[in-house]
Amino acid sequence: MEIAYYDAEAVEKALDYQTCVGVLREAMQVLSTRHAVQPLRQIIELEEQGLFAIMPGALDRARGFGAKLVSVFADKERQGRSRHRGVIAVFSGETGAIECLADAEAVTTLRTASASALATATLARGDAQVLTVMGTGTQARAHVLAHRHVGNFAEVRIWGRTFPHAQSLAERLTGELGRPVIALADARTAVRDADVICTTTSAAEPILLGEWVRPGTHVNLVGSSFLGPVEADSALVVASRYFADYRPSALVQASELAVAREAGLVDDAHVVGEIGEVLAGMVAGRQSPEQITLYKSLGHVVQDLAAAAHVHRAHAQIEEPA
Template identity: 60%
Template sequence: MNIAYYDAEQVERLLDYPGCIAAVRRAMRSLSESGKAQPLRQIVRIADKTMFGVMPGDLAAIGSFGAKLVSVAEDPARPGRARHRGVVVAYAADSAEVEAIADAEAVTAIRTACATAAATDALARPDARVLAIFGAGTQAETHIRALRHVRAFDRILLWGRSADSIAALAARLSRDLGIAVEATTDGQRAAGTADVICTVSGSAEPILFGAWVRKGTHVNLVGSSMLGPVEVDSALVAAGRYIADYRPGALAQASELAVARDAGLVTDDHVVGEIGEVFAGTLAGRESPGQITLYKSLGHVVQDLAATAYLHRRALSEGITP
């Protein structure tokens, strides 16, 4: 049996942003419409700074099942930051054979941003023009690259604690993308100016506060994917129309929601539904121009399977032999 393997370089070349946005949008709609319970992400702590994550599941819409297997450990080249090393293993449902394996770090970086872009397209105001990114790592870059495909942003603000790091990233993205990316260490100013905000830092403590966010803003909560790290305060959680990627996952593993719930500010009913329902038209997304909308991205393996299937099809159509 010949199993296709795609390394990080091949993933980055084949997994284009517009195609991946469409693929994850279809995957999330299928997830919500299927009504089939999916296993939640399992995290095993190996050492103080090393975790092992297992994300199994299936996506009937494309006849695929499989899992993402990743280690999360500190990156020696970037002290204080982590890398996700591993693979996405996609099986063909009809034969139950492994069809493709892809570098998980590259897939995750792109598909997460594309899922955010799809959600933003559905939930942000049509006239949104200012984007603020809170964080300065890989997800900050991929989110800027992805979100420009769903809104015509004329201003992009990049927030981080290190002025030097964000200035360097902003300058590179401005040059590479031909758009103005402005670095700032003033989170309140960035949030108060933005129409769309993405938190992609993985911060242990809130970096974005409800008092900073204007009415009508759409906020994507992305950086915390397990109980523990909390990127935004409970006031913002309580103020927004809260839509999850996968509701059972959010109820069990969304840290900001858990903190607000433990404080008695919200209940499980605060999670009004899933983004796939919004895509399908069975759940209202934004209900009014002045409403604050929240999309909680924990990440789901159907996004990985859909992205891997898409890049595998592209490779086959282009005659690429991995």
């Protein structure tokens, strides 16, 4: 039996941001309510060349199980950037047969930004008007594109450590959205008065400080996905109502949380819940208009599996004879 493989073009043909937000809304509730133990990702450092990650997981009998195998190496054509190359393998929960392989980079781009957009839709104030994205790479662009489906933002700002890169991305997004996107050179100015902030950088040290974030803001911390790099300082962690995609992962792999915990500022109980628990009505989300909410995105393989399975189903429908 030939195994279907979906390259980046096929993934993007079958899955857009709005659809992916809906797919993840269901998947994250399955993750948080099924109570099945999900293995933590295994990351192997490859002699300073890059990383290799193995991420197994399962949704349920109807949605299947599988794994993501991905390398993260520096992109030689784009200095300071990295690429996620690999595959997502989806197996049938009914028969155990492999159903498809999908390009991991394309799926990761879509599902990461869509997961943040879902968190914003769930935790941000309903009157949010200003979106700031920190970063200038693939995920920065994806986060802007995904967020247009969950809010009517009057102003969109881009900040990057290299201002010309921020300008370039802002110009590109202005053309894609048909409305102005502003590039700002100063991080504090970029987040001032923002209602939603997304950090999508490869920064090793904080680029977002708690003293800059006003009450009522929602923050998506996305860029750091393993222990070591931190995008936000401990003051922000302490001040926030902290949510994770998967609590066991956050407790051992979320850098910003680990730094604050090692300093004695918080403990494990600071993670009040998973986004799937909020969606399922098991845990309260935002409790007041003044509260700062924070969603730590480490990424979970069920997001990849659900997205890839949707791509497989969509192409099966396209290819069905009339």
